[in-house]
Amino acid sequence: MATTNVITKSRAELIEKFSKPEVISGSEILLRSLLLEGVDCVFGYPGGAVLYIYDAMHGNTDFNHLLTRHEQGAIHAADGYARASGKVGVCIATSGPGATNLVTGIATAYMDSVPLVVITGNVMSTLIGTDAFQEADITGITMPITKHSYLVRNVEDLPRIIHEAFHIANTGRKGPVLIDIPKDVSAAKTLFEPVTDVNIRGYNPTVSPNKLQVDKMIKAIKEAKRPIILAGGGVVYSGAHEELLEFVTKTEIPITTTLLGLGGFPSGHDLWLGMPGMHGTYTANTSLQKADLLINIGARFDDRVTGKLSGFAPLAKIVHIDIDPAEIGKNVHADIPIVGDVKTVLEVANQVAERAELADEWRSEVMASKTAHPFKYIDSDDELKPQWVVEMIHETTNGDAIVTTDVGQHQMWAAQYYKFNKPRSWVTSGGLGTMGFGFPSAIGAQMANPDRLVVSINGDGGMQMCAQELAICAINNIPVKVVILNNQVLGMVRQWQELIHENRFSHIDLAGSPDFVKLAEAYGVKGFRASNKDEARQVWEDAMNHPGPAVVEFVVRRDENVYPMVAQGSTIDQMIMGDAE
């Protein structure tokens, strides 16, 4: 991958370089502080209120700046970067429309607990509140969707604020932090000394669990006849995949991983039941409903997982492990609440965890169900089935790719048919369900992992929401493989209109979409198309062998549905199984 810059300086070298107190501008402080926080790549878009910041970046070779073609692309890329690396994603936008174009991306990151530091310019502080040109109250607008935000009033505060922002974003329950910098603050000069300590009185996340609560969980495991683990994004975010595997190995409890938890546990493991919820596996859903002990590890009992809440896991004693105390008891009452970082909690638990010895019968029942009820679809030799395409991609990439998705049917098929074995290999907008996320997030994921294969799976709808970022793939030779499962319709809406709204198909036809191959080529990206299996295998191989970015359009069956499906308002064991079952 030939990107713009190569990062050469270590943090130690940078601290050395910047340690001498020096009078510099707010913009220069921002850049130095970003470097000191270990940032090697930022995504952004310049404008009037960030002119000083971009001026300071002129000729900078210490980190990469990717100029996206829309601020939304920048923030989704920063999000993908963060999810695929565990580092804080950073993006920069100007005031007013630049800032408001970030809103969807900030909300996306907030819902999925992704650490971002979002830097916006604002109008000069003397103009704030006057409806000045390109003024927007972005701290006010984003208050409900940020973990915290700062409006910088004095340049002297900037080093502390940036250091705090990175700390807040990437500790506790992670999330986006916004720093709004008025233009005069980015221009003003002050004495800069790197900030190394953090002292935020109102912020002290609980990391270590209460040992008594962990003991209660261990006792509950001993007594359980039908235990199950529900593991979520918290496992991935706290880097607890090894600890989780050890916990399951020791307790031998069957495990289901939520959409965001995919990759947090090896999918090849016997005890893995797949994903639960609206489009989850038969076995995960029925097992949750039959379980007498449910251990939630870093998941938040989202409504797409629980289905009808009052009927969810009706027989289970609930253990809930979460870094965010507010999640415990929010949707589902916890009999044994455990507040703490998932990795730390599991380390403590693994010291005393024992096999769930009363659960042998349950294990056999669950394993038999897993064998009897895999995801199924009716394949065809006449037309491409989207599920087949995902399976083909999985096989040809050995399950080792980083996969990003957009939102809709293709997202669910990717979750169902791509089998993940490693954490941080799956980038998808779960909570907010943001169309337009899939492709730009792949750019970020690739920037964070230059040596890994990144495949972005999209629908023909969502691809058109951020397609403009093909430009930066071409210019920087970012070798993302962009898959478009083109069914020429808004498939998930079509499915709901068919199944729930009695075939009243309303405004879902995507006729008039561009020729995606030509679109790719217009940007200077290699384009491919396939309409049957032979073509599909061939163009996919060609795309994989192509050293740069590629767009691969698979023309798939229009009216395919995602199954199983739990209709909204049903309990999760009331699944519509589809024709293949």
Place this chain on the structure above:
Amino acid sequence: MMKHTIAVIVNDQPGVLQRVAGLFGRRGFNIESITVGASEEVGLSRMVIVTSGDDHTLEQITKQLYKLIDVIKVIDLSANPMVSRELALIKVQAEHTARPEILGVVDTFRASVIDISTHTLTVQVVGDTEKIDAMIELLKPYGIREISRTGVTALNRGNQK
């Protein structure tokens, strides 16, 4: 629905009221009254919020408040003995003939008259919410022109901080 009085100690920062009020609004928590002022410590403000909801709601309110970086401490005042006071200014229609009666009510409530005009009296009353409600009821027959209430401020009783 149980009524709860909670104190929220917050950083005295711009926007902090918006953060707290916004949180209540977007999560569907009710605010019956809210007061904000300086606390015993420089740099910290004390909000007193009267809200209603069951124990689960109160627990969520507390936990969600703690997620705000500017929130230092949340105290469920009504879980322990507390003193709570509210101040109200009531401008009441007061023709000459009615004044002695109104002043009688003012005396009984240990309220005070803080402004007199040709046709009105403005009464200041301090007490718990029920006392102020009662006084308003008694003044209604004379014709209430305007009411301004501060909302409840409160502290726990006794030695505990």
